[in-house]
Amino acid sequence: MMKGRGRVAIVGAADTEVGRVTDLDSQALCAIAAQRALADAGLTLADVDGLVTCNAMSQPFLYPAEALAEYLQIFPSYCVGLGAGGAAAVSVIQHAALAIEAGLCDTVLITMADRLRSGLTREQARQMQSAAGHPEFETPYGPTAPALYALLAQAHMHAYGTSREALAAVAVTMREHAGLHPVAQKRDPISIEDVLASRPVATPLNVLDCSLVSDGGAAIVLTSAKRARNLRQPPVLLLGSGEGHSHEHLSGAHDLARSAAVESGHQAYARSGLGPRDIDIAGLYDCFTPVVLFLLEDLGLCPRGESGAFVLDGGIRLDGAMPVNPHGGLLSHCHPGNPGSMFHVTEMVTQLRGQAGARQVPGAEVALVHAQGGTLSSHSTLILGSEATQ
């Protein structure tokens, strides 16, 4: 956790082009995201003394952070390569904040990119699919990544009577939001009927319940809140963070209808001195539609068992009680793999600065970002505040 509420700030944030990017490799995308985020902050690579990145499946290195530092020709005092998973891009922000507070470095650049859409061979894509299950006790039964999430969806439907349409409504809302984003990968509106009629992947999930396969990258820059005051953009403050870890493989889960997002959220709320009712806007990891339903309940953003009705009633739309992923999320904006949750972070930063244009949620002062990895296995929550929350 951050030692002090609001002592570290996100001062720069930027995305690269997303969707299909064929003229740049992942390292180049990382470098472009980095340059843009630093320019946004009014800083340059010369100011960076901390670097965090994740490995790119499409361009793996043995030590990805060292390789990127070399590529950027920077020589940081804090350099971390993540064995990422969905939650890692968010959890690393609390590690970077600690490094700043501990005096290990002043300015941390977190930049990640990958090209799952155009950068993977068929064999790499196959290996990625089969890596999701336990190699001895799950994979031999043929579960795909969507099948693992389908098992969670089915369990939620059984436990709470969640409807199939509620899952579809998550996809429909994400598409509606993406339609307002100038560079989102999928922007044409879809209906609940479209989702239900799309190709079945693993019941109850269809193709439109599954996130996109994308190229793209994003970066953020962190420094002390004190230093942030003199920089170009209004600072976005880190108010609290938390993590939760309950299992890795789905057959190791103790509860199929509740995740360790509960514990992760509790920590973040306690450390920020805030609660679910203080959250104006949320960036929720949405690799598959059921995940949003789990997270809404587990983070206390809607009553337990009622996420389906909440979503069907428009609760996560921009004008709803808890606007979720105004950029369109992994379902409609982009999902380049490990960097996926970076876009939730950059979107929350844009929203808290009031710079989101047509998709701006009015009066957004406190944002929650939650990412998860594995199959609702590892969780990381971050609570961010606008300058006004200092």
Added chain:
Amino acid sequence: MSADGHILPRTTPLSEPYWEGCRNAELRLQHCLDCGHVQLPPRPHCTSCRGEQLQWRAASGRGRVASFTWVHMPLTEAWANEVPYAVALIRLAEGPLMMSNLRDASEGQLAVGLAVTVTFEARDDTIHLPQFRPAGEEETRS
């Protein structure tokens, strides 16, 4: 990989009694002699009391479907001619949750809570994979 391309389990020395049991049409689980906890996958310690006295015992082979999915887009080509195939999480009568396939179940029949019983399918000489099918009336009653 098996001859027909299915991915085979990456076994460990600790799990050898499990796969040996499967070859003899017997589902085996690790029992803790100190606290009675039953666990899968096998480990050198009991995950409940951390005791080290673990014993392999034959399980009843019965359980109930905790969740299931019909997979339409297969994991690899080897599964392509089986689609849709049912992947399920089974809550074994002894306690552990395990993943497996449901065989001989129609789409209408398969539901959370369905009583199932184990059967084995030879993938090669050493790997006989536990599979489940709906339990008959006789098996459900007990």
